[in-house]
Structure formats: structure tokens, C-alpha cells
Amino acid sequence: DGGITQSPKYLFRKEGQNVTLSCEQNLNHDAMYWYRQDPGQGLRLIYYSQIVNDFQKGDIAEGYSVSREKKESFPLTVTSAQKNPTAFYLCASSITGPGGDTQYFGPGTRLTVL
Amino acid sequence: ILNVEQSPQSLHVQEGDSTNFTCSFPSSNFYALHWYRWETAKSPEALFVMTLNGDEKKKGRISATLNTKEGYSYLYIKGSQPEDSATYLCAFYGGATNKLIFGTGTLLAVQP
Numbered sequence: 001d002g003g004i005t006q007s008p009k010y011l012f013r014k015e016g017q018n019v020t021l022s023c024e025q026n027l028n029h030d031a032m033y034w035y036r037q038d039p040g041q042g043l044r045l046i047y048y049s050q051i052v053n054d055f056q057k058g059d060i061a062e063g064y065s066v067s068r069e070k071k072e073s074f075p076l077t078v079t080s081a082q083k084n085p086t087a088f089y090l091c092a093s094s095i096t097g098p099g100g101d102t103q104y105f106g107p108g109t110r111l112t113v114l
Numbered sequence: 115i116l117n118v119e120q121s122p123q124s125l126h127v128q129e130g131d132s133t134n135f136t137c138s139f140p141s142s143n144f145y146a147l148h149w150y151r152w153e154t155a156k157s158p159e160a161l162f163v164m165t166l167n168g169d170e171k172k173k174g175r176i177s178a179t180l181n182t183k184e185g186y187s188y189l190y191i192k193g194s195q196p197e198d199s200a201t202y203l204c205a206f207y208g209g210a211t212n213k214l215i216f217g218t219g220t221l222l223a224v225q226p
Contacts, residue, residue, distance in 0.1 A: 004157070035216075040218065041218060042118065042203070042215070042216035042217050042218045042219070043203070043205075043216040044216075045213045045214070048213065056212070058213060059213075090157075090158070097212065098207065098212060098213050098214055099145050099146055099207045099212075100145065100146045100163060100165055100207065101163070102148070102160040102163055103148070103160070103214065104157075104160070105150075105157040105158040105159075106157055107156065107157050108157070
């Protein structure tokens with residue numbers, strides 16, 4: 001089955017800890033994205049990568065970091081510098097860049113900071 | 115600041131009703147408009163990607179129209195069914211920004 005997987009589904013973190021959210025795709029897509037969803041807001045772009053070993057900041061990159069060492073994987077680290085990390089995080093991928101290509105989404109990770 | 119607005123915010127209809135909702139987006143520098151359906155506890159699923167003014171797309175009982183000159187798209191659902199209950203998201207791509215800009219969604223609840 002082709003698709004995008006995210007793990008874990010739920011994640012709890014103590015304040016001051018870094019945590020890494022996993023995103024893997026087997027669709028052979030070049031581009032991958034991380035979005036954050038907060039109540040009453042549209043999905044907001046954190047980071048995106050159009051090709052291996054390259055990534056760009058989105059609108060709300062502060063306090064987050066990513067890597068793209070393999071085409072299939074785009075992990076997101078939420079650092080202690082992120083002031084309000086409790087949110088729902090969605091990973092997505094597309095064949096090429098973010099414009100006219102359909103984006104395929106994973107099931108999401110809900111992060112709660114205690 | 116590019117803004118994408120969806121209305122209404124939520125909608126409750128009876129099974130069998132037809133319904134429609136709106137996505138408004140900047141009318142300049144348009145490139146593409148995406149529609150997604152997001153059911154509870156599932157991943158957002160692509161419905162349509164529309165690029166041409168006047169375009170109409172259809173998938174089963176769901177269809178969408180696009181007016182890039184005035185900056186809006188309509189999503190129609192004919193004969194709503196309970197399984198249509200979901201949040202419907204639109205996303206705009208255009209301008210100088212290299213990303214999709216999402217609206218806040220329309221939450222549709224279809225009562226049996």
C-alpha cells in the first residue's frame with residue numbers, strides 16, 4: 001500500500017524537551033511538507049522540502065527543525081524554543097513542488113506539552 | 115498578506131439535501147486552487163486541483179467550479195449522505211509565495 005505514515009499518533013512531552021515527529025512516504029514523491037493545525041485556523045506551513053538535502057522555512061518555522069537525508073523521510077523536531085508546541089501536526093508529500101500537484105497527507109500526530 | 119476565506123464555517127443538512135459552500139481567494143497571480151475533504155480521524159483527501167478560469171470538475175456527487183477573475187470557487191454536493199460529513203478545505207497557490215495557503219474549512223454535518 002502506497003502512502004504516508006506518521007508516528008506516533010499521540011505524543012506527550014514535558015516542557016523544555018525536544019521531540020521528533022516521524023514522517024515516511026513510499027510514493028516516490030520529491031516534495032514533502034510539515035503543517036500545523038490549531039483550532040480556528042487553516043493549516044500553516046512549518047517547513048517544506050522539494051528535494052533530498054534541501055528544505056525551506058514556511059510561515060512558522062521558529063522553534064522547529066527538519067532534515068531530509070532520504071527521499072522517503074522528513075522528520076520534524078519540535079525544540080524547546082517553540083513557545084506553544086501543543087497542536088496537531090500533519091505531514092504531506094507531492095510529486096513535485098507545492099503548486100499544482102495534489103498533496104497527499106498522513107494521519108497526523110497530536111502533540112501535547114505537559 | 116494573502117488570505118483564503120471559506121464560508122460558511124459550518125453547515126448542518128439533512129440526508130438528501132444538496133448543499134454548496136464557497137472559497138474566496140486573491141484574484142491576482144492565480145496558479146491553482148485545491149479542494150480537500152477531511153473526515154474525522156482520517157487524513158485529508160484530495161478532491162480537486164483546479165487551474166483554469168471557468169473550470170468545472172466532478173467526482174461522483176461532488177462538483178466544483180472556479181472563477182479566477184473574481185477569486186472564488188464553489189463546492190457542490192448533490193443529495194448529501196451521512197458519509198459526506200467532513201471538513202472541506204480549500205487551498206490557494208499563487209502570487210509570489212511558494213506554498214499552499216489554506217482556508218479554515220467548512221464543517222459539514224449530514225443528519226440521517
